[in-house]
Amino acid sequence: MSPSSERRAAWETVSAYHEAQLALLLERVGVEIDRFRGGGMDAFEADQVLFQYSRAAKELWKFCNGVNIEWVARDIRERAPDQWWERGAPRRR
8 A cells, every 4th residue: 555545544534433423422411401401401511511512522632633644543453542521521620
């Protein structure tokens, strides 16, 4: 495989992974916002959900846009990091 085709394959791997993980985060937000709309949480709790989503999506973005796309793709294939929602949780003081 040529270097350019390896890079293209790596980009496709990372792109598909990023989209799938982002969809999982958005599904989580949707469930929580539906809970808010149904009266199961207040506006502050809903805001916390959005904050956690923002942090989680940022962590996912940083991972997927690492310096070396081939390394990121290999990492995805070997261990498929997950738990982005938890990684977005606010730090407890």
